[in-house]
Amino acid sequence: MIPFVKEDAMKKKLWGFLFAAMTAALAWSAPKTELYIYNWSYYVPADVLAQFEKENNVTIQYKEFSSNEEMYATIKGGSNKYDVVFPGNDYATLMVRENMLEKLDKSKLPNIANIDPAISAKKISDPNNDYTVPYFLGAAGIMVNKEKVPNFEKSWAIFSRPDLKGKMTLLDDPREVIGAALKYNGFSANSTNPAELAKAKASIVDWKKNILNFDSDTFGRGFATGDLWVVHCFAENVWLEVSEGQADNEKYADKYVFFIPKEGNASYMDTMAILKTAPHKEMAYKFINFIHDPKINAKIADFTRVPCVNLKARPLVTRKPNYALADVLACDLKVDLGDKRDLYSQIWKDTRGGE
């Protein structure tokens, strides 16, 4: 995603440096095993990776992707060096169908017993974690500048307010916006019922009158400068702009508030899976098990600020997540729409695409 450009470059440099240092170290010491991880940007704290490397005498080769499409295209395109991937739940479903993922040997993953069953149950296609292990469950929501908008209801109806015209943005993402409009009208965020979708479309047409733009890239910046007062967003993206990431976001609690609207929303889950083609399967099992070690998982939750998915880790979490577990559990996890996607595309063309 574009707001990450600068940090990405820095990170690349950092990894480049680490890589060089590791290669140098390799030349001196005995050859280490490797583990290839393919993951989203900013999902696993660096010290967690370092600890795993140290404990297992392994070198992690870490590559980041910025969308499920990119990850899927890379793996589908024949890249067979990766061991662990972090697909979103809808893409994980697709990858299981395409026979790309290893059926997990749970005897090698004792820690996944710690995972909240309510979280795993959200994965309708794989509730028993046979192929995929939840990494986290999150949802988009609305961030409001309280100084500019002192009175508001925690509802999607905020986008219908003409007094906020030109000061709001919706995500440039059909699933998120249509999902939100469906929930606003009291339907499932995965609905494929034409009558329900028509109502959702009417809401979007209404919201469009008041928003400045459909924006997934620059709203964080506009929000930080005070040009935008209400943004439909992923909390972590905005915190990246208004403060130094999420590290100190409590300082801004008086000024900004993030919430998942009371009507609910669409949610997404990122999972961990081992590829059928993984060259280092044993190490991959160790890694997934390590991530769900309570101490480690608490550390990750403190970093991502997403409600912790691991029951034993929850008491160890020290920082308040960006939104409550109950709120995200009340959301509908996005499922792969398959050939019904056209219904959503048509609404998007009619609303976003200039009709």
Next chain:
Amino acid sequence: MKKPRLHRERNYGTIYALPIALWFTVFFLVPLLVIIVFSFLKADVDGGVMPLVSLDAYRNLLRPRIFRIFFNTIWVSVVSTLITILMALPCAYFMAKSKAKTFLLILVIIPFWTNFIIRVFAWKTILESNGVINSLLIGFGAIANPLPLEHNWIAVIIINVYTYLTYAILPLFSTIEKFDFTLLEAARDLGASKIQSIVRVLLPNVKAGIVTAIFFTFIPLLGSFVVQQLIGTKDMYMLGNEINDNIYKYFDWPTAYAIAVVLMLLANVGLLFVMKNDRKQAKAASARRVDDVDDGPRAPRQAISVAGGR
């Protein structure tokens, strides 16, 4: 006795042209064919195409929505191109006449060393409400509240012009540089005003450069989407955005390709029209050259043959 064949008589043309021919075949022709062929196939739900011939993609273009987007695209591209050329011409002229040509060329090229998206974000820091311009104006007390410089068509056009200025300056510079400036003096000596000498002598002679500059600017603008996405509003939706959304949001590759094919056709029709026009003019010019062989001044005749030679 057979004459020994001289080494330099052999024609190496084919061999010299081989690398570029291969390059173009693999990296230009093949993708181009893929675009054309895929646009006539049926879309697969998960992206990609199915091996079924279909005109769905082209039927999708016959919607009022698409015509509106097309109109948006055309007017923004035309205005951006016009301003770009009008700014690039005097700039290229100045550079060509300057003694510090290389230095100026480097200055023009420097922005290219930075990633395009970063440059668009740089414009954001200039235009946004607490950006450079607004801070300065507020600092000097010229205005009390920030001006809405971002999120409008003017901002999009400014950034478009900024982006394509280099593409326009370079071909103009290289043509104007070859222009014989004594022709302008000759025109003035023969009674032309300054403006007349530029319009009737300079511009016809650098026409090739102008046409190249227009194409370098206009054609990429037709498919652009990033600027209006980052700086624009909900209403600034152009064909580039439609292509992008067809690929990434609707998983409808054939429609995206069909839009690209239509744009390519339009660009090529324009190009053919200009080339045909050029040839006609060249013919007319050479006819004229025969006519005024006695009384015409030498220099303009040379000028005409330069224009005709392109």
